[in-house]
Amino acid sequence: MSPAWLERAALHYLERYSASTEMLRRTLARRVQKRARARGEDPALFTDLVTTTVARAVSAGLVDDARFADTRLATLRRRGTSSRGVSAKLAAKGVPRDVVEAAMLAERDALPDGEAEAIEDQAARAYAKRRRLGPYRRPDQRAAHRDRDLAALARAGFAYDLARRVVDLEPDDMV
Incomplete structure (x- = not known):
């Protein structure tokens, strides 16, 4: 060798x-x-x-943990991954914790002040849409599956208040 x-x-x-x-x-x-x-x-x-x-x-610049964390963070956010989920997935890929925190801080800093808090909300909505939870479920099944949808969002790493807000959204409010 x-x-x-x-x-x-x-x-x-x-x-x-x-x-x-x-x-x-x-x-x-x-x-x-x-x-x-x-x-x-x-x-x-x-x-x-x-x-x-x-x-x-x-x-040689072929491998850069910060660049990898930034691109993977953007991909995971588009898929609807929570901050906790992003941290766990990047840690599993071997990215140091300080690099993950720096990438998340850069993500928040890149947005205007009012939108920084909306990152997690957008991720939760994307996750709900992908999994057809809450307002994305058929209207006749929403009430019967509410607790199940809350549990799915909690397992994905979203806070209870955020999960409740997303599950209880009306189809008209999904913008």
Whole structure:
């Protein structure tokens, strides 16, 4: 296993996917482990090689946790993910907590003062629309499924007050 092979594997992965530093490290470690086992070698011997390859990708600008967090945050918000959900998903991808907090702060700062509080509201409405909850449910089923819809929004990480407001919206108020 050579540094050139590992670098090609990293470039191939980064051509296909946007990744955090930790995601790239995990992927390369998994590839090294698979190849080392096939060749009867010890994967621990290549740990430094993986670290060096990841460091080169970071220094070349191919991997940037802040850029990854910003783009992933925007994608998750459009899908209707709550702030808690965004934090959890980015943490699972290996993005450091301070980078996640900086991305969320930048998101709030980019909006005018009155709209910063509406981020979570817009995400909750998008989630409800995607899952057909509350006002997006058929009118004859809304009352019977109200508690279920509240629970779905709570599991998605939205506060009870916000979930109640979204579920109790009238179809005319959904702008």
